[in-house]
Amino acid sequence: QKEVEQNSGPLSVPEGAIASLNCTYSDRGSQSFFWYRQYSGKSPELIMFIYSNGDKEDGRFTAQLNKASQYVSLLIRDSQPSDSATYLCAVRLGGAQKLVFGQGTRLTINP
């Protein structure tokens, strides 16, 4: 089992709809969870981080963490074509000082 898993997609969502991206992780002791957005040919850009169970909202983005089920998700409301990118989930595994990244989900928002 991979340490951090994401559905590689592509995930296609119509403009204005909610895009839902999911990530599961293997280490129950994991502490910190991050979502990065990466446009083609660009560097990963941090868009959300979450440390506690529950929801965290920032503008159109909501991160959801469920430690019991070992998953973290990212919701993008009112999706825009500019949201089309690869979304990387990163997890700081329990006791580790490094982030482990998932393989990324490619999201396409269709006008």
Next chain:
Amino acid sequence: DTAVSQTPKYLVTQMGNDKSIKCEQNLGHDTMYWYKQDSKKFLKIMFSYNNKELIINETVPNRFSPKSPDKAHLNLHINSLELGDSAVYFCASSRTATYEQYFGPGTRLTVT
């Protein structure tokens, strides 16, 4: 006022050559990282320094040698380049090893 910068942006070189990539951050962070992103876009950590001290050294060929002259700079030297070293190399930094990381623009290395 770039936060994390890398030079060069592109690097094309032949097999067997030695090359260096430089990274600088002006965020006042204590921890810096080197990542490699392969052709399948998988991002994997290579090294991390905290206050000039090496804290993460993943299974990387010893042809790769990081150096941190101070906590704002982290360089990566690669000896005897191989075709498989072709990738995008990203530098990142964070306040400490447990905080969120910010990435530089990347260096696309092509070995021919």
